[in-house]
Amino acid sequence: GRARLSHSEPRGWDGRGGEEEEEGEEGGHQLYPGHIPTSPLQKALLAAGSAVMALYDPYRHDMVAVLGETTGCLALPNLRDKMKNHPEGYRILQERPRIRLSTLDMARLRELPDGSLGREYVRFLENNKVSPDTRMPPKFVDDEELAYVIQRYREVHDLMHTLLGMPTNMLGEVVVKWFEAVQTGLPMCVLGAAFGPVRLSARKLQVLATELVPWAIRSGLNSSCILNVYYEQRWEQPVESLREEIGIFPPP
Amino acid sequence: LCRGRALLSRPGGALRALRGLAAGPEMHFGFQTVTEAERREKIYQVFESVAKKYDVMNDSMTLGIHRVWKDILIHKMNPSPGTLLLDVAGGTGDIAFRFINYVHSVRERQLQRKLKHHQNLSWQEIFESYQKDKFNSLGDSQVVVCDINREMLKVGKQKAQHLGYSEGLSWVLGNAEELPFDDDMFDVYTIAFGIRNVTRIDLALQEAYRVLKPGGRFLCLEFSHVSNPLLSRLYDLYSFQVIPVLGEVIAGDWKSYQYLVESIRQFPPQEELKAMIEDAGFFKVEYENLNFGIVAIHSGFKL
Numbered sequence: 001g002r003a004r005l006s007h008s009e010p011r012g013w014d015g016r017g018g019e020e021e022e023e024g025e026e027g028g029h030q031l032y033p034g035h036i037p038t039s040p041l042q043k044a045l046l047a048a049g050s051a052v053m054a055l056y057d058p059y060r061h062d063m064v065a066v067l068g069e070t071t072g073c074l075a076l077p078n079l080r081d082k083m084k085n086h087p088e089g090y091r092i093l094q095e096r097p098r099i100r101l102s103t104l105d106m107a108r109l110r111e112l113p114d115g116s117l118g119r120e121y122v123r124f125l126e127n128n129k130v131s132p133d134t135r136m137p138p139k140f141v142d143d144e145e146l147a148y149v150i151q152r153y154r155e156v157h158d159l160m161h162t163l164l165g166m167p168t169n170m171l172g173e174v175v176v177k178w179f180e181a182v183q184t185g186l187p188m189c190v191l192g193a194a195f196g197p198v199r200l201s202a203r204k205l206q207v208l209a210t211e212l213v214p215w216a217i218r219s220g221l222n223s224s225c226i227l228n229v230y231y232e233q234r235w236e237q238p239v240e241s242l243r244e245e246i247g248i249f250p251p252p
Numbered sequence: 253l254c255r256g257r258a259l260l261s262r263p264g265g266a267l268r269a270l271r272g273l274a275a276g277p278e279m280h281f282g283f284q285t286v287t288e289a290e291r292r293e294k295i296y297q298v299f300e301s302v303a304k305k306y307d308v309m310n311d312s313m314t315l316g317i318h319r320v321w322k323d324i325l326i327h328k329m330n331p332s333p334g335t336l337l338l339d340v341a342g343g344t345g346d347i348a349f350r351f352i353n354y355v356h357s358v359r360e361r362q363l364q365r366k367l368k369h370h371q372n373l374s375w376q377e378i379f380e381s382y383q384k385d386k387f388n389s390l391g392d393s394q395v396v397v398c399d400i401n402r403e404m405l406k407v408g409k410q411k412a413q414h415l416g417y418s419e420g421l422s423w424v425l426g427n428a429e430e431l432p433f434d435d436d437m438f439d440v441y442t443i444a445f446g447i448r449n450v451t452r453i454d455l456a457l458q459e460a461y462r463v464l465k466p467g468g469r470f471l472c473l474e475f476s477h478v479s480n481p482l483l484s485r486l487y488d489l490y491s492f493q494v495i496p497v498l499g500e501v502i503a504g505d506w507k508s509y510q511y512l513v514e515s516i517r518q519f520p521p522q523e524e525l526k527a528m529i530e531d532a533g534f535f536k537v538e539y540e541n542l543n544f545g546i547v548a549i550h551s552g553f554k555l
Contacts, residue, residue: 036506041493049501062504139506 031144034137043070046140055195058170065136068188069150075185076146082225083149089228096148097232099132099155109235117242118235121162128168132158152227153184159231163243164216165251170196171204175212182220184227211252223247279451282514288451295449296401298508299343303403305503306344307411312498313509321547322444325473326350328540328549329440333359333391338438338463340428340456341446342397343404345411352417355393362391390420396438398426429455433463440464444473448519457532464554470534476541476548477521483544491516522548 029037038046047070054063083089097103109118125131135154141147157176164179166172174196181189197205223246234242243250281291302309310318325347331337333355339347367378399405405423412421426432428443428450441460450456460470478484491513499509520528522539525548529537534552541548 039493042497045494045497046500049497053501060504063501066500 031142032138032147034139035141035144035147036139037142038140043140046070051191055198058199062136064188064192065138065154066140067191068186069138069140071187072141072146072150075187076141076143076149079153079184079225079227080146080149083227086225086228088230089225092152092227092230093145093148097230098151099158099232101131101133104132112236115238115240116235117159117162117231117237117239120239121159121235124158124162128161130158130168149227153180153186156226156231160226163239163246163248164219170200171208171212174200174208175216178213178216179220182217183223183225215249215252219248222249280515280518282511282518291451294511295451298511299401299449300403301505302503302508303343303401303407305505306404306407307346309499309503309509312502313495317543318445321473321542322346322350324542325442325444325471325549326354328551329354329442329469329471331355331358331393331440333362333393335393335439336437337393337395337440337442338398338431338433339395340398340426340431340441340443340460341400341449342442342444343399343401343408343446345397345408345417347442347444348395348397348408348421349412349415349417351395352390352393352420355390359389359391359393394420394422396422396424396433398424398428398431400425400427429459431459431463435462436465437463438465438468440469440471442471442473445475447472447474448515453520453528454532457529457534461533461554466554468554470529470550470552470554472525472529472550474525474548474550475516475519476525476539476545478545480544487546522550525550 031037046066050063050066050070053060054067057063080093083093106122109122112118114120132155135151135157138147138150141150157180160166160176160179161168161172164176166175174193177189177193177196180186181193197208200208226246229242229246240250277288278285279288279291280286281294286294299306314321329351331351331354335355337348337351339351342348367381370378370381373381397405397408399408402425405425409423412418424432428446429452441464443456443460447453447456457470464470478487495513496506496510499512500506503509519525522541522545526537526539529550529552533554535555537550537552539548539550
């Protein structure tokens with residue numbers, strides 16, 4: 001699914017939005033554009049509130065994002081360390097690439113051969129009518145580097161869909177969540193994976209339980225960290241080759 | 253769709269002084285310091301952004317108690333049929349609808365009393381009197397809802413349509429500091445939870461005085477100051493810890509609700525507001541605290 005950004009504008013790291021330097025109520029400072037410092041109590045309330053709201057109204061993708069940010073205090077440093085200790089991941093942390101329509105050369109990607117990462121990614125975006133620019137920027141992560149890590153995770157999500165061959169319907173999203181839950185350990189992914197299926201029909205649940213989830217878990221466990229792949233430098237690589245390299249088993 | 257929200261940044265020293273000369277004196281926007289022009293712009297954007305969820309948020313933040321506060325305001329007003337009310341910053345129509353309900357029920361009772369005294373009329377005469385009065389169910393009462401924000405008025409109009417209010421109701425776009433109305437027009441002027449957002453409160457009060465008829469009443473319902481120290485701390489805790497979270501979860505908008513709780517702290521307390529109202533020329537200025545001062549109703553008369 002996608003975030004309907006009717007009430008917040010996209011803010012890049014170039015500070016295209018909120019340039020105010022304000023002291024947060026909790027005496028914390030704004031560490032990056034869009035950052036809202038919060039007290040532990042506020043984070044707890046946000047986590048609870050966003051969890052309820054995300055279940056109540058699945059179209060509130062901003063709530064899923066907030067849940068991820070407020071509960072990721074253990075998983076995010078973990079991910080960041082995994083990136084730091086890997087040559088490609090380390091480079092990503094240094095260079096901070098962003099996946100956005102303004103930075104992607106869509107025309108060039110479209111011309112790449114079928115089966116290449118770039119071509120399949122563009123095909124995925126067009127078939128599902130989605131755009132990489134609708135990812136929520138982080139607000140409640142109190143560390144600038146970790147904020148980038150979660151932003152990277154969000155932007156890489158569409159590539160996960162491409163690599164796993166899953167569409168953006170509820171079923172596809174749940175499968176990707178299972179994979180991401182195993183890969184990242186983010187509580188938001190775990191919750192999404194566990195509660196997402198609640199809204200699926202019995203037939204879909206069966207396919208999910210017997211084929212898709214076991215495959216997603218196996219792939220997740222077998223794969224190296226997905227944040228350690230510099231996707232922007234691998235557009236020409238065939239999807240199958242990249243799958244093998246990471247360790248994702250062929251989709252059922 | 254790019255909304256081009258240019259939240260102005262705060263440049264340093266000398267440049268700021270220069271801009272200050274052009275854009276007006278420094279003022280507060282919540283806990284930030286901004287120029288007058290910036291403040292107007294920011295407040296407009298806040299209400300543009302919250303308009304659609306305004307009512308839902310009011311219910312969540314005050315646990316529905318804001319409805320009681322508004323009911324109390326109308327009861328205090330005790331309008332009789334024929335009253336002409338100006339509701340400034342009336343946005344989504346809460347005061348206007350309550351006013352209409354109130355005069356409608358007063359009118360009903362008036363009509364019933366009239367009928368009781370005419371029990372010797374034939375059934376035909378009774379039926380004809382219904383026809384006459386049917387087109388006067390409000391007894392010529394009228395309310396003009398005036399708001400500076402288009403989005404809020406839009407929401408108000410939609411609500412009116414949805415709830416079936418049409419008679420005796422007008423919607424006007426206008427600025428409380430410079431009302432588009434002539435002198436000595438209205439019987440009552442109300443401003444509920446709006447004066448806090450006005451940039452020049454003194455001007456708004458002067459305008460209120462101007463457009464009221466002699467004998468007219470000024471009524472202001474607004475968040476105020478809690479003097480009880482324990483309650484004040486609990487109130488602060490709730491305001492700063494819970495309300496912005498509610499804003500984020502329900503409306504997806506933390507910042508507007510952060511502004512809201514900060515602006516309440518910046519607003520003059522009861523006595524100071526009373527003095528300002530007196531300065532504008534009103535007499536018999538009084539205030540009544542509701543819920544220990546969380547909210548206060550100020551009242552004054554133009555003589």
